[in-house]
Amino acid sequence: MPRLILQMMTTLNGRIDDPDAWVSGISDDLYAEIDNRYATFDTVLVGRATYQEMAAYWPSAESDPASSDLVRSMAHRMNTYRKVVISATNQPLPAWNNVTPYHIPSDADLVRCITELKAQSGADVHLSGGASLAQSVVRLGLVDEYRLFVYPVISLGKTWYDQLPAQPKLELLSATPYANGVVGLYYRPQPA
Secondary structure (H helix, E strand, O other): OOOEEEEEEEEOOOEOOOHHHOOOOOOHHHHHHHHHHHOOEEEEEEEHHHHHHHHHHHHHHOOOOOOOHHHHHHHHHHHHOEEEEEEOOOOOOOOOOOEEEEEOOOHHHHHHHHHHHHHOOOOEEEEEEOHHHHHHHHHOOOOOEEEEEEEOOOOOOOEOOOOOOOOOEEEEEEEEEOOOOOEEEEEEEEOO
16 A cells, blocks of 8 residues: 655755745765665656646656766656646646646545545655645644655744644654755654
8 A cells, every 4th residue: 555755855944835935955975775665656746836846847857968877867757757736726737647637626636535545545745745735634644654854954934733723643654864954854653
């Protein structure tokens, strides 16, 4: 049974929006770890804005001669994964392969969608972004594991825990430092 994994880059204070404002680069060892972790997924769950950013980059990155081997590997994964796009609107999405759009106007619809994804056969589901979707999924207690790549910076913006109704208890699974100062933190939620 698939699990929902929130795997994101974040700042020390939990910012998840506008990564161009605070991501200082991705070291080779971090990129390799992210690519290895991507091997555990077959579905990516994203919001509309994140999907549009991904659809503008990944389709051509796989064949771009300027892309590194790691970027091409990740691009191949992104191009073959099923992409589940959560949107509050019914506006058309940019074309890409394996895309399933869901019109999700309420929390109940989001819970139903994720419950259905978890009930299907297959590998884990990667909650990739954006900030509003991540906040909603965390607030609703739907995350089965957190994989946070924490950048050594404090930056004002949306955090993944802005809307929490209570303090969740998390069990540390592992922690890994990377060459660029990022620390990978892996947690599993504990019952309240």
